[in-house]
Amino acid sequence: MATAALRLTGVNVGYQGRPVVTGVDLELRSGQRLALVGPNGAGKSTLIKAVLGLAEILAGTATVLDRTPDRARSHTGYVPQTGNLDPDFPISVRQVVMMGRYRRLGWWRPARSADRQAVAEALDRVGLADRARDRFGLLSGGQRQRVLLARAIVARPRLLLLDEPFNGVDAVSQDAILRVLRELSADGTALVLSTHDLAVARDLADLVCLVNGRQWAVGTPDETLTAGPLRETYAHAALDLADGRMVLVEP
Numbered sequence: 001m002a003t004a005a006l007r008l009t010g011v012n013v014g015y016q017g018r019p020v021v022t023g024v025d026l027e028l029r030s031g032q033r034l035a036l037v038g039p040n041g042a043g044k045s046t047l048i049k050a051v052l053g054l055a056e057i058l059a060g061t062a063t064v065l066d067r068t069p070d071r072a073r074s075h076t077g078y079v080p081q082t083g084n085l086d087p088d089f090p091i092s093v094r095q096v097v098m099m100g101r102y103r104r105l106g107w108w109r110p111a112r113s114a115d116r117q118a119v120a121e122a123l124d125r126v127g128l129a130d131r132a133r134d135r136f137g138l139l140s141g142g143q144r145q146r147v148l149l150a151r152a153i154v155a156r157p158r159l160l161l162l163d164e165p166f167n168g169v170d171a172v173s174q175d176a177i178l179r180v181l182r183e184l185s186a187d188g189t190a191l192v193l194s195t196h197d198l199a200v201a202r203d204l205a206d207l208v209c210l211v212n213g214r215q216w217a218v219g220t221p222d223e224t225l226t227a228g229p230l231r232e233t234y235a236h237a238a239l240d241l242a243d244g245r246m247v248l249v250e251p
């Protein structure tokens with residue numbers, strides 16, 4: 001059987017013994033792209049954190065690259081929500097991306113030219129080579145998101161998890177991020193991203209997992225992003241449009 005990048009079997013996740021999402025069953029192979037879709041507070045971030053070993057697995061089995069989440073951490077990458085970072089922190093764009101190399105560097109070894117080159121390449125890949133010396137906090141939200149993507153890919157993860165990567169992101173940055181994500185998956189990196197945006201999920205994902213306190217559905221976009229499963233997941237916040245499309249109304 002081919003190694004799964006991620007396999008969750010009967011998984012419940014949460015904090016301090018209290019479940020936030022239950023009944024998650026899914027498998028993601030190398031190069032596949034999974035979208036976690038659900039309303040605010042549905043537990044998408046918690047599920048991502050559990051795969052990173054940062055939230056509790058309360059039941060079931062979670063395997064990341066054939067290891068437990070803790071042991072897989074050196075092969076996983078994480079792009080957090082940009083809103084969680086302090087924009088006033090005095091650090092340059094280049095220094096943020098270099099943080100992604102620390103795992104390889106160890107705190108005792110100074111950066112070598114190979115590290116500096118990897119940082120320059122990652123910034124070039126997200127279209128921000130010319131901003132390397134700028135202060136991170138002075139960039140736009142979309143540019144900051146691209147820097148965080150560069151920080152994650154500079155460590156060459158085999159599984160990359162992104163928490164709402166398109167929130168507050170302008171169209172130029174969204175296109176740049178989508179392009180890099182497609183390149184990564186073509187190179188065999190498995191991707192998990194949470195999103196509120198059904199159009200992005202439909203466009204980007206091979207697999208969609210609908211969550212809201214529990215897993216409501218998992219399957220291809222055609223199987224999941226349809227009226228029945230969306231109405232179940234979003235309850236009354238999913239509305240039919242006259243032309244057959246669905247819109248989601250978040251409080």
Ligand SMILES: Nc1ncnc2c1ncn2[C@@H]1O[C@H](COP(=O)(O)OP(=O)(O)OP(=O)(O)O)[C@@H](O)[C@H]1O
Binds near residue numbers: 038047
């Ligand atoms: N560290 C924590 N300890 C306890 N409960 C938490 C913790 N972090 C989040 N929660 C709770 O878990 C639930 C799910 O939150 P989570 O952030 O995973 O949802 P989400 O789907 O990512 O939402 P959003 O789209 O708003 O980011 C919420 O009720 C939240 O209060």
